[in-house]
Amino acid sequence: MEKYISVIVPCYNVSSYLDRCINSLINQTIGYEHLEIIFVNDASTDNTLDVLLGYEKKYENNIIIINCEKNGRQGTARNIGIRYASCEYVVFLDADDFIHPAMYEELYNKVIEHDLDVAGCHSMKVMCEDDAKSPVNGGNDQYYLINSEETRKYFIENWKPDGIWVNIYRKEIIFNYDIWFPEGVVYEDNYWGGLLMFCVNRVYVIDKVMHYYYFNAASTTASRNAKQHFDRLTVEELLLAEYKKRGIYDTYSEYINRRFFHCYYISALFIFFTKFDEVPIDIFRRMVRNVKKYIPNYKDYIYKNGVNEVFAQLIEMDDLTQVELNQIHKAFDEGFGWK
Numbered sequence: 001m002e003k004y005i006s007v008i009v010p011c012y013n014v015s016s017y018l019d020r021c022i023n024s025l026i027n028q029t030i031g032y033e034h035l036e037i038i039f040v041n042d043a044s045t046d047n048t049l050d051v052l053l054g055y056e057k058k059y060e061n062n063i064i065i066i067n068c069e070k071n072g073r074q075g076t077a078r079n080i081g082i083r084y085a086s087c088e089y090v091v092f093l094d095a096d097d098f099i100h101p102a103m104y105e106e107l108y109n110k111v112i113e114h115d116l117d118v119a120g121c122h123s124m125k126v127m128c129e130d131d132a133k134s135p136v137n138g139g140n141d142q143y144y145l146i147n148s149e150e151t152r153k154y155f156i157e158n159w160k161p162d163g164i165w166v167n168i169y170r171k172e173i174i175f176n177y178d179i180w181f182p183e184g185v186v187y188e189d190n191y192w193g194g195l196l197m198f199c200v201n202r203v204y205v206i207d208k209v210m211h212y213y214y215f216n217a218a219s220t221t222a223s224r225n226a227k228q229h230f231d232r233l234t235v236e237e238l239l240l241a242e243y244k245k246r247g248i249y250d251t252y253s254e255y256i257n258r259r260f261f262h263c264y265y266i267s268a269l270f271i272f273f274t275k276f277d278e279v280p281i282d283i284f285r286r287m288v289r290n291v292k293k294y295i296p297n298y299k300d301y302i303y304k305n306g307v308n309e310v311f312a313q314l315i316e317m318d319d320l321t322q323v324e325l326n327q328i329h330k331a332f333d334e335g336f337g338w339k
Contacts, residue, residue, distance in 0.1 A: 001061075009039050018095060024101070076184070089108070099212065107206070117170045122162050138208075142159075144204075173196070190235050191239045268287065
């Protein structure tokens with residue numbers, strides 16, 4: 001039976017979620033026979049591998065298990081999965097998430113109909129399986145044909161995917177443009193998606209929710225006071241450097257600068273304030289130093305984007321101490337009613 005899509009699923013200590021995830025794959029209306037499902041066990045310490053091996057015996061023609069001896073985080077696991085993928089198209093799915101039965105069939109049909117590089121849908125956050133709602137098309141499907149600098153600019157300004165998990169990708173794009181996940185860090189998908197949008201030419205978005213993102217309080221990105229949240233800065237620094245290395249920056253500097261300011265300073269500082277009891281002053285100084293280094297006209301983005309007043313003032317406080325940052329952090333939390 002011909003396989004159309006390679007599904008890449010990184011797995012780390014997810015044994016309690018695998019049944020739900022795998023069932024949502026096996027029950028796809030496209031037919032699981034047409035799926036190559038690649039599970040990359042990222043050195044799990046629970047019984048994740050045992051669960052996967054049980055499914056492999058049952059669906060031996062469609063399930064591939066790659067067992068890693070050393071934990072490399074999701075970027076490494078996805079890169080491994082991509083290299084094993086044999087189908088023309090690939091998708092990514094996290095092991096604690098699940099999808100609507102018709103998701104892959106609808107996306108694949110769009111890919112074939114329009115000869116797409118990417119076809120996507122939307123995602124919703126759920127706390128349990130009962131929260132998942134049946135997809136309803138809102139009538140706002142979007143088709144992007146990128147064949148000029150102007151259409152590229154329109155695309156990158158308007159395409160706002162709900163993560164890398166909502167799309168099906170033409171695999172040759174990944175290899176032709178050398179698009180790989182950074183390894184050993186979290187927030188790796190920000191880098192990958194940020195690079196991909198400059199490498200695709202035909203993209204279609206179905207206005208339906210068909211991916212269900214499970215909010216796992218124990219997940220890497222939800223954990224509190226975890227230093228890996230600082231990887232967000234590293235990832236954005238890597239992406240900015242890659243834009244310049246590939247010659248993308250000069251043409252699209254306005255978008256890239258605005259994105260860097262938002263992701264590296266505004267969004268990152270918000271995450272740090274809400275996920276840490278104390279934000280290290282050296283981390284804050286790194287943010288401010290690099291914003292001013294890479295974006296000398298950063299003040300333009302403060303006023304253009306209606307930046308939170310606290311954040312706008314903080315970036316100008318060059319002599320801020322740890323005690324003062326703690327006080328501002330506390331006032332910020334109290335102002336939002338979190339503490």
